[in-house]
Amino acid sequence: MLASAREAFPGSIALELQAAVLDFGTSEFSASLRERLPADRGDLYAARALLRISRLSEAAELLERLEGDPVVPVANDARRELYQAFMAAGQHREALRLVARAYRQNERLHSIFQLEPLLDTIEQSAEAPSFDEIALSICYHVVNRFGGDKRIGAQADAAEEFVFSRQVELPSQLDLTSLESEQELLPLFLDQVCVPAVLDKFMAIESVNQVEIERLGICRILSEIDTINRQQYLDEIREITRRRVVRERFEQVERTKIYVDTEGVKRQAEKSLRDNYQRFAIAQSEEANASERLEMVRRVQELLADVQTDGLKIHFQDLPANEGEQIFDRLVKELMGLLISSQEYGLEAYLSTRVRHGTMGNQLRSAFELQSLLTQSDNGQYQPDSHWANTLSLEPYYGGTWLAERLAKFSEELDGVIENLVRRRVQVRSEATPEGLFVFQSFNYDVVRLQAEITSETSFESFMDKVIEQFWTVLEYTLDHVRRYIEEDFVAAVHALTDDLEKDVVREITWANISPLRDAMLPREPRCRSTWRTWRIGLPSHEIWNGQTMSSVLPSRWRRKASGSAIRA
Numbered sequence: 001m002l003a004s005a006r007e008a009f010p011g012s013i014a015l016e017l018q019a020a021v022l023d024f025g026t027s028e029f030s031a032s033l034r035e036r037l038p039a040d041r042g043d044l045y046a047a048r049a050l051l052r053i054s055r056l057s058e059a060a061e062l063l064e065r066l067e068g069d070p071v072v073p074v075a076n077d078a079r080r081e082l083y084q085a086f087m088a089a090g091q092h093r094e095a096l097r098l099v100a101r102a103y104r105q106n107e108r109l110h111s112i113f114q115l116e117p118l119l120d121t122i123e124q125s126a127e128a129p130s131f132d133e134i135a136l137s138i139c140y141h142v143v144n145r146f147g148g149d150k151r152i153g154a155q156a157d158a159a160e161e162f163v164f165s166r167q168v169e170l171p172s173q174l175d176l177t178s179l180e181s182e183q184e185l186l187p188l189f190l191d192q193v194c195v196p197a198v199l200d201k202f203m204a205i206e207s208v209n210q211v212e213i214e215r216l217g218i219c220r221i222l223s224e225i226d227t228i229n230r231q232q233y234l235d236e237i238r239e240i241t242r243r244r245v246v247r248e249r250f251e252q253v254e255r256t257k258i259y260v261d262t263e264g265v266k267r268q269a270e271k272s273l274r275d276n277y278q279r280f281a282i283a284q285s286e287e288a289n290a291s292e293r294l295e296m297v298r299r300v301q302e303l304l305a306d307v308q309t310d311g312l313k314i315h316f317q318d319l320p321a322n323e324g325e326q327i328f329d330r331l332v333k334e335l336m337g338l339l340i341s342s343q344e345y346g347l348e349a350y351l352s353t354r355v356r357h358g359t360m361g362n363q364l365r366s367a368f369e370l371q372s373l374l375t376q377s378d379n380g381q382y383q384p385d386s387h388w389a390n391t392l393s394l395e396p397y398y399g400g401t402w403l404a405e406r407l408a409k410f411s412e413e414l415d416g417v418i419e420n421l422v423r424r425r426v427q428v429r430s431e432a433t434p435e436g437l438f439v440f441q442s443f444n445y446d447v448v449r450l451q452a453e454i455t456s457e458t459s460f461e462s463f464m465d466k467v468i469e470q471f472w473t474v475l476e477y478t479l480d481h482v483r484r485y486i487e488e489d490f491v492a493a494v495h496a497l498t499d500d501l502e503k504d505v506v507r508e509i510t511w512a513n514i515s516p517l518r519d520a521m522l523p524r525e526p527r528c529r530s531t532w533r534t535w536r537i538g539l540p541s542h543e544i545w546n547g548q549t550m551s552s553v554l555p556s557r558w559r560r561k562a563s564g565s566a567i568r569a
Helices: 002-008 013-022 031-036 039-052 056-066 072-089 092-105 107-112 115-124 134-147 152-165 186-193 208-225 227-254 262-272 274-286 290-304 323-341 347-369 387-391 396-425 447-452 460-508 515-520
Strands: 558-560 566-568
Touching (some): 039 072, 092 107, 092 134, 134 186, 186 208, 186 227, 227 460, 323 347, 323 447, 387 396, 387 515, 447 460
Antiparallel strands (some): 558 566
């Protein structure tokens, strides 16, 4: 039929082209027909014909010229054919770079390549992978981005090995002057491959802090070498810096230790509880069956002790007790009450004098005050301040008055969030303070276990030490609740206020350079270390950790490297 059509229409280019395509694999593309086609299409068909007769290098030479063709369909067809040529010739490095270049030009072009078979071939090859090839990690990124992070570990390995091949350990340390051949792909490598989730797997990085510092360095490099997207990198720098500043403020709180004056509590207990303890010791020596009952209750307690409620461990109420056990139960709860609520020596005393009425509120405000973002309050009325209006050269009628009043509003809102934390939340929860974060009433203390360790020979001093140890254990649980509120609710509230302020400023003041003000919203160095270190609750001179006498509340943070080893962050 095709032959008949060609006879009927001897001058038809379309019919001649169809016949030539059918001959692919037997001969070269017709030179005369190629001359009659547009140059780019003629080269493309000629390259396809060469591929079919395994003249791969000649085909690749033609297709590489077409990769940058201004006609998009032609360029994409050339890329697809060139990729197949490289794969057939085993030129894996060239195939990787082709994919990376295409992805950099248009991210949607990833779909024209069958990339996973190429990566499988590289991984299964007896030869070492092309780790010194920047495009390898980029291709892993493409697969992860559009395939669900299946090879994130391989992406990290490829990125790190590329960096190693340049005699450094981290991307921010790369010598840009020695990477002239990689200038086309380097921005893509730094921007999309070397993201925090990948940097976290680098052997030279041991903590979240180091991940963020490295990413900041990368973004600064990108802002210099990729000027078209500079604002994107500057925005990322601002966001990372914002997170770091807020987190550092509260990590300083977590680096402190909680103190309660247990020696003072012991002196109080000596006066109020010793006689009752002696009554308990006498009752215990007279109760021959008490130990058998305690053993039975202890076994039940062990079965039920791991139940969790709202993140707090609950110890179930004991079975009905005899007189000695009832006395012991009261002793434990009264001593716990002194440790928690003593207005002279307990936890509540510290929270009142050192936190709620101490420096915590001022410390939280200080980072903003140092940047002149907060205004003064006069009898509850926050006064407009012209500092930033003058700094930005804003006339009162042209943004200056608005900015001064907006900062006064921000000051009032921020103080409200801080006041809520310091005055209402940093409390031992009770009927009078239902929003207190220090929750103790949910615990039925492990009285049975304590009593099982007490004999008629145990001194009152040893009894107090055991209860104090139990107090620190319970305090660790309730501190988790405090940390979660600070890290989630409070930080989110502060973020929301600063974000709203920045959005309002950007929207309202469009004619002036507001960069200094936006930068001031991100104080770069924590300026409150010495004051934060004073927020400590508890014993002035003894430490309790795993049975000693003072409890550090800094939570252990662990991160696991790809190799499986645990590293303290």
